[in-house]
Amino acid sequence: MVIFRLGFGLFPIILRPLIKSVTEICVRYAETDKMSVVYHGNYFSWFEVGRVGLLNEVGIPYREIEKAGYQLPVLEAHAEFASPAEFDDHLTVETTIPEKPMARVRLNYAIHRGTTLIASGYTVHVFINERGAPVRPPKLFRDHINPCF
């Protein structure tokens, strides 16, 4: 989903699309731990679900990125846990690309149950080619993403 946001430049005010996607998750029993809530490490799988959902929506499925010979490993991952998620909760994962991807690509995540914030976080990635060397985002990716910034 591409929605529009207000540009930060003064003259003229430009509406630019904000890259944002909302994906739904239902908490699995396997994802809980003996505190009776979701194990913190599992949120990173949900961030992945959000990331994959966003890439699908903007027309560059991660599956296609890999077929084109690229991968997008994680350099950095961060999460803050605001309120515990429980088994069978229906959650939304809101994913955004907050800034124009350069050498690195950052995605932000916010997970809610209804209007309650459960967790937020981000991941930072770099594109690598088939030999594992870091490369700038491939054309396929830039063509879809850069017009939004």
Next chain:
Amino acid sequence: MVIFRLGFGLFPIILRPLIKSVTEICVRYAETDKMSVVYHGNYFSWFEVGRVGLLNEVGIPYREIEKAGYQLPVLEAHAEFASPAEFDDHLTVETTIPEKPMARVRLNYAIHRGTTLIASGYTVHVFINERGAPVRPPKLFRDHINPCF
């Protein structure tokens, strides 16, 4: 570890080595679920730990099997849960190859805490080559395993 067992042939009684390995596990919090015990699906990772341990011990590390161009995917997996395992439990995974591997390779597992049986099960595998085609166990594997049967 290769220990000897009594052969089943009538004359003469032959001592043949039984392929058996014991690996240790300490239960992680991540492996528990909200029943306060280990999630059943995680036992299959422990069976894997036992399997990898056995292959290391008989001198054919799984890593080497893959380097030689083979993989050993799982065709069948089975577990029976006798008693729950809890966080921080120290467990042993006893792994055996109960019969001479032919097209298929079967491994049996028994997990104990002290003398208490926690779970038992088995997996059935087939070797595949680099093109994904099923093949009979590679020479490397047969040379180490077959003398025990």
Next chain:
Amino acid sequence: MVIFRLGFGLFPIILRPLIKSVTEICVRYAETDKMSVVYHGNYFSWFEVGRVGLLNEVGIPYREIEKAGYQLPVLEAHAEFASPAEFDDHLTVETTIPEKPMARVRLNYAIHRGTTLIASGYTVHVFINERGAPVRPPKLFRDHINPCF
């Protein structure tokens, strides 16, 4: 979903509802392993998703079972892997209760990608009460399930 099946009694032929549910899954990157397909242990989480979906559909959500003071741990789990599942595959988990639950409750699972069978299996469960003692299925469960057998 409750659909009808032909009874096995001779006279008269009775149409009895078959307890069956179909749930959808999209394969996560986290669920793959270095064979580039889904790690076999993760299928048991999908069986759980199917099981939870079936219980929701017949009107006895697992969450309610736990609130009523019962749990339904796994005694036995089995899977056979017919064809590998890959990242981003859209799969269906078909779950059925094949026989009238007595002391034990069995569920069967079949996972497909389109018409391709990916995996099948079953789990066997027992109800336990708050003290962890095995009990027969609670009234809530029997009232919904038994009429179908």
Next chain:
Amino acid sequence: MVIFRLGFGLFPIILRPLIKSVTEICVRYAETDKMSVVYHGNYFSWFEVGRVGLLNEVGIPYREIEKAGYQLPVLEAHAEFASPAEFDDHLTVETTIPEKPMARVRLNYAIHRGTTLIASGYTVHVFINERGAPVRPPKLFRDHINPCF
């Protein structure tokens, strides 16, 4: 393990113990993904292994903390990935408590394969009591930890 570090005060130079623990990990196949390296979310389970190891070493096993009616949920988790870990790698998880725990407890982690840094990160925790309310670290914990700061 409690080792001594140099105090930062000028006069006099005081040797204070640094709370630090080193735990060993062997990478499981289940922990890899189709990039052929470890899935980033799994590092948080390893951080947990390091954390549990440190608490064992300083004499306050997490199991005992829970028995005393406390839990130590994660408020924040962060990881930076320096070099990929592969199946069957033998890694060390070095865990430290970098500052005197107050309302919040922070742990730092560094994961190495030999001398190669694989990943580093931290988690931030708070103690909660049986009613789920945040509390300051229990006496058991303070008595073991505070003398080191």
